[in-house]
Amino acid sequence: MIRHSIYLTFPGNAAQAFTYYQSVFGGELxxxxxxxxDTSDFPFDPDPSWIxxxxxxxxxxxxxxxxxxxxLGSPVYSMLLYGTDVEEGRALLARLAEDGGESIMPFEQxxxxxxxxxTRDRFGITWAVATRD
Incomplete structure (x- = not known):
């Protein structure tokens, strides 16, 4: 069975981003x-503290x-999430806008x-949320 995951490359703040996303969405991190x-054969010399x-x-x-x-930010993509109800969708967008994020389009019909x-979160990722009334 195929499983899908978005892969993001961060500029040195992946640990902070993943910890934040776990606090928003839950799940196992x-x-x-x-x-x-062992990075001796790597084509670059990564910071050992990086993820x-x-x-x-x-x-x-x-x-x-x-x-x-x-x-990470780009106008050519966004992460689309489907909420189960309007209040859940509104709360999710508000949570993603906290701590340096910004609302791009208000949650409306x-x-x-x-x-x-x-909403664009503080890491530059645009999240779109849709729910049925």
Missing amino acids: TMQTYGEL AHGELRGPVSLSGGDGGDQP APWGDFYGQ
Whole structure:
């Protein structure tokens, strides 16, 4: 059976991001640092405290690690989450906007009937939430 996970490359703050996402979404979090690995054959010299691989398994599954120097934010993608009700969707978007995030689109009834909104979190990831009324 196929399992799906988004993979994100962070610019040195993966541990902080994964810990934050676990606090928002719940789930089981595992992280391994480069310092725990033999990196002698790596094509780069990673900071030993950086995350080589992190994985959050739960209602929202995310994988990733440190190693990029590019910002994560981009207008060409967003993570779409489906809530079970309007209050859950509204609360989720508000939680993702806390601590340096920002609301991009308020959570309101959309022309197609669902409730929909967007937030960019403090790490630059855009999260869209949709729920049926």
